[in-house]
Amino acid sequence: GDSVTQMEGPVTLSEEAFLTINCTYTATGYPSLFWYVQYPGEGLQLLLKATKADDKGSNKGFEATYRKETTSFHLEKGSVQVSDSAVYFCALSDFRNQGGKLIFGQGTELSVKP
Amino acid sequence: DVKVTQSSRYLVKRTGEKVFLECVQDMDHENMFWYRQDPGLGLRLIYFSYDVKMKEKGDIPEGYSVSREKKERFSLILESASTNQTSMYLCASSLWAGGSYEQYFGPGTRLTVT
Numbered sequence: 001g002d003s004v005t006q007m008e009g010p011v012t013l014s015e016e017a018f019l020t021i022n023c024t025y026t027a028t029g030y031p032s033l034f035w036y037v038q039y040p041g042e043g044l045q046l047l048l049k050a051t052k053a054d055d056k057g058s059n060k061g062f063e064a065t066y067r068k069e070t071t072s073f074h075l076e077k078g079s080v081q082v083s084d085s086a087v088y089f090c091a092l093s094d095f096r097n098q099g100g101k102l103i104f105g106q107g108t109e110l111s112v113k114p
Numbered sequence: 115d116v117k118v119t120q121s122s123r124y125l126v127k128r129t130g131e132k133v134f135l136e137c138v139q140d141m142d143h144e145n146m147f148w149y150r151q152d153p154g155l156g157l158r159l160i161y162f163s164y165d166v167k168m169k170e171k172g173d174i175p176e177g178y179s180v181s182r183e184k185k186e187r188f189s190l191i192l193e194s195a196s197t198n199q200t201s202m203y204l205c206a207s208s209l210w211a212g213g214s215y216e217q218y219f220g221p222g223t224r225l226t227v228t
């Protein structure tokens with residue numbers, strides 16, 4: 001079945017460092033890909049998405065490109081801030097799944113130090 | 115703004131009790147979901163509903179049931195709570211936007227079964 005694999009955390013960076021969180025997927029169809037973020041004590045928020053190959057999703061300085069040839073959707077940010085400390089989830093949704101059922105990776109915790 | 119609310123942020127129940135977790139969304143979304151979140155496992159889908167009185171099993175439905183009598187409300191029921199159901203429970207609703215379904219999450223209910 002479909003699945004998502006993320007790099008393990010926690011990831012600890014200094015402020016203004018470059019961030020990459022790797023995400024790869026396995027899917028039989030043509031999924032949409034998402035990054036969700038969970039700040040401490042809160043639910044998940046949609047950070048960005050891409051719905052077809054070579055699309056780039058971007059939001060709040062984060063970006064990720066849908067790479068069909070490598071089945072990847074890596075999250076990047078050029079300069080992280082302390083306020084980016086959170087858990088990041090990569091997810092996919094196959095259009096055949098009614099209502100957009102999501103399959104999540106295990107999450108990657110990011111800690112940014114001043 | 116889409117708002118998904120959950121009835122409790124924290125809940126402590128005893129083994130064998132019947133537990134109700136309530137979720138309400140205010141945006142007339144047809145699709146609603148219940149996930150549980152455990153460290154290292156990401157989010158796993160318990161049940162989802164794509165219409166009133168309709169429900170579909172997710173990946174881990176054992177020990178749970180759901181009810182959707184009104185479009186805005188989706189309840190998760192633990193018929194006889196057990197300690198292995200101690201977890202964070204997240205509710206979500208979804209709508210079609212920008213070429214895919216997007217899910218909106220509530221803040222979560224942290225359930226402890228003793």
